[in-house]
Amino acid sequence: MDMFKLRFGLLLFFLFISLLTAPAVLAKTEVFCSGETSINTALGCIPVEMDKFIAWILPYLFGIAGTLAFLLMVYGFILIGTSQGDPKVLQGAKETVTSAIMGLLVSLFAIFLLRLITLDILKIPGI
Numbered sequence: 001m002d003m004f005k006l007r008f009g010l011l012l013f014f015l016f017i018s019l020l021t022a023p024a025v026l027a028k029t030e031v032f033c034s035g036e037t038s039i040n041t042a043l044g045c046i047p048v049e050m051d052k053f054i055a056w057i058l059p060y061l062f063g064i065a066g067t068l069a070f071l072l073m074v075y076g077f078i079l080i081g082t083s084q085g086d087p088k089v090l091q092g093a094k095e096t097v098t099s100a101i102m103g104l105l106v107s108l109f110a111i112f113l114l115r116l117i118t119l120d121i122l123k124i125p126g127i
Helices: 002-028 050-081 087-121
Strands: 038-041 044-047
Touching (some): 050 087
Antiparallel strands (some): 038 044
8 A cells, every 4th residue: 555655646746747847848849840730749740730640650550569569479489488388378378479470460461551552542642
């Protein structure tokens, strides 16, 4: 119970500090980056138009999906290495690795379909 109170107190402290410093930071920066087509954030200039926003966010989403698949594969391989011959643990580890590989293949297939539909079929520029 004491750890919960400590964590909650630290969370409230950092929330309070962030609320105090946010107006000072916002007062010194401009909201728009280039004209009114993108907003200045901590992640950089984020486009506000839908087609440019999608083109901006898709590489990040697919990068996160690939990183998660890689980490799940590593986790599954570690489970296989430490299973000590236990059939239940070994089966769970194999399923983890298989699921990670399937997720990576689905992500790659989604990239392929996105490129095929947007660039080749619909001829949407900029994506």
